[in-house]
Amino acid sequence: MRVKVKVYVDLQRYNPDKGEEFTVEIKEGSRVKDLMQLLQLPEHRVMLILKNERIGKEEDLLVDGDAISFLPVVGGG
Amino acid sequence: MAFGYNGKILRVDLSTRKISVEEPEEKVYRRYLGGGTLSLYYLLRELKPHSDPLGPENILIFCTSVMSGLTAPGFNKYTAAAKSPLTSGFGESEAGGWWGPELKSAGFDAIIIKGKASSPVYLWVHDDQAEIRDASHLWGKMTAEVQESLRKELGDNRIRIAQIGPAGENLVRYACILNELKHVNGRAGLGAVMGSKKLRAIAVRGKKNIEVFNRESALGIVKQLRESYVDDPSGLGQLGTARVAPILSAGGMLPTKNFITGFFEKAEDIGGKRMKETILTGRGTCHGCFIRCKREVKAEKPYEVDPIYGGPEYETVAAIGSLLEIGNLEAIAKGNELCGKYGIDTISFGTTLAFAMESYEKGILTSKDTDGLDLKFGNHEAMLECIERVARREGFGDLLAEGPEMAAKKIGKGAEKFALHIKGQPLPMHEPRGKKSLALAYAVSPTGADHLENPHDPFFEKEAGLIDIHPLGILDPLPSLDFSTHKVRMFVYLQQYYNWLNSIGMCIFTAKPFGPFPITKIVEYSRAITGWDTSLWEMLKVGERFANMARVFNLREGLGEKDDRLPERLHQPLEGGVLKGERIDPEEFAQAREMYYGMMGWDPQSGVPSKYKLEELDIGWIVPQLSRT
Secondary structure, three states, X not given: OEEEEEEOHHHHHHOOOOOOEEEEEOOOOOEHHHHHHHOOOOHHHEEEEEEXXXXXXXXXXXXXXXXXXXXXXXXXX | OOOOOOOOEEEEEOOOOEEEEEOOOHHHHHHHOEHHHHHHHHHHHHOOOOOOOOOOOOOEEEEOEOOOOOOOOOOOOEEEEEEOOOOOOEEEEXXXXXXXXXXXXXXOOEEEEEOOOOOOEEEEEEOOEEEEEEOXXXXXXXXXXXXXXXXXXXXXXXXXXXXXXXXXHOOOOOEOEEEOOOEEEOHHHHHHHHHHOOEEEEEEEOOOOOOXXXXXHHHHHHHHHHHHOOOOOOOHHHHOHHHHHHHHHHOOOOOEOOXXXXXXXXXXXXXXXXXXXXXXXXXXXXXXXXXXXEEEEOEOOOOOEOHHHOOOOHHHHHXXXXXXXOOOHHHHHHHHHHHHHHOEOHHHHHHHHHHHHHHHHOOOOOOOOOOOOOOOOOOHHHHHHHHHHHHHXXXXXXXXXXXXXXXXXXXXXXXXXXXXXXXXXXXXXXXXXXXXXXXXXXXXXXXXXXXXXXXXXXXXXXXXXXXXXXXXXXXXXXXXXXXXXXXXHHHHHHHHHHHHHHHOOOOOOXXXXXXXXXXXXXXXXXXXXHOOOOOHHHHHHHHHHHHHHHHHHHHHOOOOHHHOOOOHHHHOOOOOOOOOOOXXXXXXXXXXXXXXXXXXXXXXXXXXXXXXXHHHOOOHHHHHHHOOO
C-alpha cells in the first residue's frame, strides 16, 4: 500500500533526499511506528503525529491512502 | 584575582551627574553570578518599594555575568532590569548580540543607573571610563540614525550601542532597548524606564581581554562543542526561529486570532522556510556563536524593508502575524522593521493590538474610537499604521501604548476579557493549552507571562528525550498534556536550570535541550573560566536564589498569589486546530500552583517564601523585607 508522508523542517534531515512531502510504499498491516522505523525517525524527536489531519499514535494501523505528518519537537524560544 | 569578570560595577546618577565605580567582593559574584540575580541583589538593597517605575527613583541596571563575553557560543547575553512599568513588579529582559561582551571589554560587569537627566543624554563607556554626554541632537531620531551619528561623533565604527527609540522617549509602556538595531531587551517595558531617565543610548567600546583561569581547558570544551554540532540539527541556523510557525499551527498550538484558536491557515506563508525562499538576504549571529540563527531580510515596495534592522523572529511572525490573522510576510517584516526603528517590543505590541481587534470585532471599540482605522483581524495596513501611532502616542495609539491591561481598564465595557496578559505583561506566542507546564510558567513567572521560564513539555515526552536533562534528576517522561504533581516537579527543576542560565547570560538556544552545550559541560566550562571549585548543585542554588529574590521583590510591591493567575481565555477550550477543545482546567491549575508553591518552600496558599528557605539560600538579609509586604 502507499501512504502520503509530510515531514516538517527539523525531521527532514533523516531523509534528506526525499524532501518535505513524498509517498512511501509500505506493506499491508503496518502501523505508524513501522513507518517511523522505515524513515528512521527517532521517536523522541517527533512531537506529534497527524493521521489524516487528526492526532495519531504510533500504534495506529495504516491503510492505503493515509496521509501522515510528523511534527518535530519544538519547545519555546 | 578575578577570572571571567572585571570586578567593577559602574554607577551613574543622572540627576547629580555623578559617576563612581564599585568593586564588589568575589563572594558577591559567586553567590549572584550576574544577569537578573545580580540585578536583584542591587534592586532589593537600593530601590524603595512602591517607587514610580517611570520616576527618577527607579533604578535601571544593565548586567552581564561572570561568564559573558567569552568565546563559547551563547555567552553573550546581558540583562536589563528595573521595576517594570507594565507589571509594577520585577522587570527584566535579556538581549544577545555584542553589547554585553563589549561592556566587559570596556572594563565593567554592570552599570547601575539612578536618577533622571534634566535634558536628553547618552552614556559613553570605554576603557575603564565613563562620561555623560548631551543627546539633545539625537532625541526623536530613529534608531539607525542615532547609531550612525554616535559612531561618527565618537570616531569609531566598532562602538556597540544599546539604545531606545522614539517609543521609549514617549514612555510607551512596552518600549524596548535594542543593541545593534536587532538584538532586543524586548519585554517588561524597560525602554520606557530608560526614556523616563532621558537616557537615549549607552555606547560602549573596550579593548580589554578577560582573564580566564584555565584557557586551555576552556578552549578544549569549545572545540568539542563545535565538532559535535554538525549539519544544523534543528534547522535553527538555516531557517531561524520562525521555522516553527507552521509546525505549531499543524500541532494546533500557534497563537491565532488573539488565542481563540491554535491553527492559522496561512502559517506556511509566515514561516522560516518561506522567509528563506523570499525575503532573506543574510544570516546574522551573536558574539562567539556558530549557530547563526538571526535573520536579515529585505523587501521592496510597497513594504520596503531595510536589512539593517535584521528580520522577524518566530515571536514576531506570530505576534504581528497569526495572532492578528495576518499572513503577509512582507508586511510582517515591515512591522518588525518599524518596531526596530521606534524601539517597540513586537510581542507586547501584537498582543495589545489583538486585544483591540477583538474588541473592535465585538463592537466594544468602533471606528470612532480608533480614529477611523478599520481594526478588523487580518488588516495588515492597520497593523503598520498602529505601530507609528503607538510610537508617537498619537490619538488611538496613545491608548494602545498603555498595554492591554491599562487600555482595557480605560475602555471598560467588558473589554478586560480580551486583554491577554499576566500581571500586565502581554502574553507571548506559546500556547499553554497544548503544553501544560507553560500554564504554570506563565502564571508564576516573576515578570508576568514569560515563555522562557523553562524548556517546554514536548521535549520530555519520551525516555530518549530525557537524556539531556538527566543531570537535573528528571528521569520519567511525561505527556505534554499531563498536569500532575510529576509535571510540577519537572517544572520546578527546569525553572531553576533556566534561572541559572539567565544568571550567567547564556542563550537557551546553545544549551541542552535546544543546543549543543550539555548541562554538565556548562559547569565544567564555568570551572575553567572562574577557577572556582563549583558544581551543578551550587549553580542550581543560584537559580533558586533568583526565584526567591524576584518573589520577594514582587511581594514588596503588592504582587502575590492573587496575581499568579491566567487570563480566562486559557481556561476556555481552543476553538480550532487539532487540539480543539483543550483547555486549562481551573481546578487542576490551582492544584498545580499550590504544589509549586509548596515545592519551592513557600506557603502553599499565599505563595510567600518561608524565612527558613531564604536563610537556606543564604539570602537571610532579605527576610526583613517580607514584613513590608
